[in-house]
Amino acid sequence: MDWMAWTWPTAIFFIIIAATLVVFTVLAIKFPETPRNGVLGIETTRGDRLFITLLGSAFINLAWLGMLSAPQWGALIVCLIYAAAVFRWA
Amino acid sequence: MNKTVNQKAWFLILPVLVLVAFSAVIPLMTVVNYSVQDTFGKNEFFWAGLEWFEEMLGSQRMWDALGRQITFSAIILAIEIPLGIFVALNMPKKGFWASLCLVLMSLPLLIPWNVVGTIWQIFGRVDIGLLGHTLAAMGIDYNYTQNPTAAWITVIVMDVWHWTSLVALLAYAGLQSIPDAYYQAAKIDQANRWKVFRFIELPKIMGVLMIAILLRFMDSFMIYTEPFVVTGGGPGNATTFLSIDLVKMALGQFDLGPAAAFSIMYYLVILLVSYVFYTVMTNLDKRDGH
Numbered sequence: 001m002d003w004m005a006w007t008w009p010t011a012i013f014f015i016i017i018a019a020t021l022v023v024f025t026v027l028a029i030k031f032p033e034t035p036r037n038g039v040l041g042i043e044t045t046r047g048d049r050l051f052i053t054l055l056g057s058a059f060i061n062l063a064w065l066g067m068l069s070a071p072q073w074g075a076l077i078v079c080l081i082y083a084a085a086v087f088r089w090a
Numbered sequence: 091m092n093k094t095v096n097q098k099a100w101f102l103i104l105p106v107l108v109l110v111a112f113s114a115v116i117p118l119m120t121v122v123n124y125s126v127q128d129t130f131g132k133n134e135f136f137w138a139g140l141e142w143f144e145e146m147l148g149s150q151r152m153w154d155a156l157g158r159q160i161t162f163s164a165i166i167l168a169i170e171i172p173l174g175i176f177v178a179l180n181m182p183k184k185g186f187w188a189s190l191c192l193v194l195m196s197l198p199l200l201i202p203w204n205v206v207g208t209i210w211q212i213f214g215r216v217d218i219g220l221l222g223h224t225l226a227a228m229g230i231d232y233n234y235t236q237n238p239t240a241a242w243i244t245v246i247v248m249d250v251w252h253w254t255s256l257v258a259l260l261a262y263a264g265l266q267s268i269p270d271a272y273y274q275a276a277k278i279d280q281a282n283r284w285k286v287f288r289f290i291e292l293p294k295i296m297g298v299l300m301i302a303i304l305l306r307f308m309d310s311f312m313i314y315t316e317p318f319v320v321t322g323g324g325p326g327n328a329t330t331f332l333s334i335d336l337v338k339m340a341l342g343q344f345d346l347g348p349a350a351a352f353s354i355m356y357y358l359v360i361l362l363v364s365y366v367f368y369t370v371m372t373n374l375d376k377r378d379g380h
Binding site: 010032059 | 094096098100116119120122123124126127129133135137140143144147148355358361362365369373376
């Protein structure tokens with residue numbers, strides 16, 4: 001595994017992503033759902049909303065890093081608000 | 091829609107997931123690991139945090155390459171999609187000529203990228219190439235190794251030559267699937283050629299056209315081999331697209347950290363655009379009731 005140059009922060013990042021995917025898979029099996037039409041005008045399932053959240057969060061973090069000189073945890077707060085909005089209204 | 095979605099079928103794609111894990115996920119994880127570290131070789135890494143991302147976001151070089159890349163993709167889409175539809179509309183519908191056209195249209199698609207690059211590299215040369223020599227004889231100042239405009243034209247014409255037939259073949263397949271009844275109804279209504287195209291053919295081929303746009307966008311956004319073989323990214327940096335710049339950075343300068351941060355951002359842009367296309371495509375399918 002040496003060649004993959006692991007670090008603890010990146011390992012934790014991937015563990016969280018993997019755990020989220022497992023939780024959402026279990027949720028999808030235990031509680032099958034009906035796709036719904038939200039503010040984005042497209043049909044979304046929980047999985048879609050998770051994908052939109054993760055992809056959007058990546059861009060929020062990059063925008064924060066590129067445009068503001070504030071600490072990065074600020075972006076995380078914005079991402080949490082964004083995630084809540086996506087899961088509630090998208 | 092009240093039907094619940096059964097997600098268990100996803101387990102059927104487990105074998106593919108295992109394959110993809112080795113060919114894509116593990117390398118991608120490695121790139122993420124590289125993007126937060128610095129290395130001087132010998133597999134020794136030092137923590138750098140978000141420094142490379144910050145550096146790349148402020149790098150004029152990356153924004154320039156992104157600008158060139160977007161311009162390139164926009165130009166080739168603006169040419170290849172209408173041209174492909176035009177070719178498909180004018181191809182014979184059946185018989186020997188239809189088969190011949192299909193074979194001829196497939197030929198450019200069968201040629202490997204580096205060979206296409208080599209063909210055009212020689213074709214455009216002023217000393218020995220048919221195109222370059224002819225243009226020079228006509229008094230046109232064409233030299234793709236020195237003139238950025240000539241380099242751009244060469245790279246664009248090469249891409250159009252290589253890939254328009256893909257769009258044409260997809261559009262042709264879409265056109266072939268339109269039942270005759272639609273054309274008969276249009277004839278009864280005395281619709282002219284434009285109206286037949288606008289209200290029958292175009293809506294009916296929209297699905298495959300979206301696939302064509304998606305494929306051509308992704309391919310052109312990731313293009314490397316052809317322009318690299320023809321122009322090597324030059325003259326200067328005129329045709330240095332994102333992937334050429336990325337390879338220069340990662341392999342030429344061995345700046346693995348910045349290159350990893352760069353490639354993650356590159357990947358995110360492609361993922362975003364592909365997701366938008368995918369969503370539009372599936373929504374079109376649902377609207378058409380497939």
